[in-house]
Amino acid sequence: MTDTHDFDRDDELRARLRAADPAASLGPADPERVARLLEDTMSHDTETQVPERRTGTRGRNPLTWLVAAAAVLVIGGVGVFTLTGSPDDDSAPPVAENGTGSSDGPEPVVISLRAPTGASGRCMVPNAEVLAQQQVAFAGTVDEISDGTVVLTPTTTYAGDEADRVEVVQPSEEMTQLIGAVDFQVGETYLVSATDGQVTVCGFSGPATPELEQLYTDAFGG
Amino acid sequence: MDDEVRRAEFEELARGLVEPLRRFLLRRTDPATADDVLADTLLVCWRRADQIPAEALPWAYGVARNCLANAERGERRQRRLAAKVASAGVPDVVPDPAEGSGDEAVTAALAALRPPDAELLRLWAWEQLGPGEIATVLGITPNAASIRLHRARQKLADELRKVDGRVGHEESREGRRP
Numbered sequence: 001m002t003d004t005h006d007f008d009r010d011d012e013l014r015a016r017l018r019a020a021d022p023a024a025s026l027g028p029a030d031p032e033r034v035a036r037l038l039e040d041t042m043s044h045d046t047e048t049q050v051p052e053r054r055t056g057t058r059g060r061n062p063l064t065w066l067v068a069a070a071a072v073l074v075i076g077g078v079g080v081f082t083l084t085g086s087p088d089d090d091s092a093p094p095v096a097e098n099g100t101g102s103s104d105g106p107e108p109v110v111i112s113l114r115a116p117t118g119a120s121g122r123c124m125v126p127n128a129e130v131l132a133q134q135q136v137a138f139a140g141t142v143d144e145i146s147d148g149t150v151v152l153t154p155t156t157t158y159a160g161d162e163a164d165r166v167e168v169v170q171p172s173e174e175m176t177q178l179i180g181a182v183d184f185q186v187g188e189t190y191l192v193s194a195t196d197g198q199v200t201v202c203g204f205s206g207p208a209t210p211e212l213e214q215l216y217t218d219a220f221g222g
Numbered sequence: 223m224d225d226e227v228r229r230a231e232f233e234e235l236a237r238g239l240v241e242p243l244r245r246f247l248l249r250r251t252d253p254a255t256a257d258d259v260l261a262d263t264l265l266v267c268w269r270r271a272d273q274i275p276a277e278a279l280p281w282a283y284g285v286a287r288n289c290l291a292n293a294e295r296g297e298r299r300q301r302r303l304a305a306k307v308a309s310a311g312v313p314d315v316v317p318d319p320a321e322g323s324g325d326e327a328v329t330a331a332l333a334a335l336r337p338p339d340a341e342l343l344r345l346w347a348w349e350q351l352g353p354g355e356i357a358t359v360l361g362i363t364p365n366a367a368s369i370r371l372h373r374a375r376q377k378l379a380d381e382l383r384k385v386d387g388r389v390g391h392e393e394s395r396e397g398r399r400p
Binding site: 010013014016017018019020021022023026028029034037038040041042044046156157158159160161162210213217220221 | 228229232233236237240241244245248249260261264265266267268269270271284285288289291292295299325328329332338343344346347348360361362363366370375378379382
């Protein structure tokens with residue numbers, strides 16, 4: 001406390017930040033507008049996102065069917081994999097590695113993922129309900145691919161810990177062809193989701209197309 | 223009948239959410255986008271009314287955050303498209319929400335941080351959230367939120383020392399606005 005600056009005391013830092021709050025001088029919203037806004041909101045149908053609707057196909061985006069058809073073609077009845085985890089799954093959920101917690105070092109937060117290994121199951125139609133259950137989901141650009149590891153820098157985190165870097169063990173070529181594992185290319189942007197450290201396939205992860213972006217938006221509250 | 227109950231419940235809840243959500247958005251984007259995203263956010267809340275947790279506000283901030291990210295992605299896409307279509311293009315300048323907010327050292331220091339760090343600090347100081355609530359907004363664990371908040375505070379303090387070192391003595395300390 002003898003230092004000229006006392007920023008280590010949180011209260012002071014918080015107070016100083018608060019003084020820079022651009023909304024500090026903002027008046028309250030016009031009650032009439034709020035009432036109208038709420039009325040507009042509640043005039044919308046609420047049936048479009050019933051959580052129990054697992055097997056239903058009502059209201060599904062036509063593009064989803066396109067993606068599904070593509071996935072079916074890719075699979076061709078040969079490689080069948082499930083998204084919901086293989087039975088011998090004893091791996092822990094991916095957790096961002098950021099050191100010992102209290103250390104102050106600027107080491108980057110890194111999440112490590114891998115392509116799915118052989119497992120029995122079947123591809124399901126990419127849909128927001130299943131996607132929403134994934135532990136990790138992000139948009140990221142591939143910085144480099146070396147020694148079979150793809151390094152991505154996340155630009156948007158939809159689910160899971162925010163990380164500075166995500167490393168994915170590159171899927172083998174036959175996996176890419178068999179089950180639609182992502183064919184990562186340097187400089188391209190991808191939407192990737194994963195559970196238990198395993199990247200989803202069958203069209204749930206892939207290049208950031210507007211259709212896939214829409215699916216991620218639907219799944220993660222956009 | 224059920225529908226009426228549902229509407230009444232949502233209306234009561236949403237009335238409490240609108241003002242903080244509006245401020246959350248105005249701190250982070252221009253007024254027009256904030257209006258649009260507020261409507262989007264409320265719509266998502268309405269459609270997910272059954273999933274809203276007891277502590278609704280941090281959850282709703284999380285929804286607003288995603289909606290804002292989507293709006294900004296869409297805007298970027300539109301801008302790219304517009305730039306392709308018309309060489310004149312559209313204005314690229316997005317007004318900085320923090321502009322003219324008094325303590326320029328703080329604004330500069332926040333801008334110097336990594337965006338996720340700056341966002342943590344905004345949630346902490348402007349939305350007045352604790353680590354547990356921040357975790358809900360960002361979809362991370364409370365432990366991770368706590369660690370990152372701690373680090374972000376230290377980084378901000380470091381930045382402030384640097385910035386203050388450069389400009390601090392030119393300004394009168396009493397000049398700070400309330």
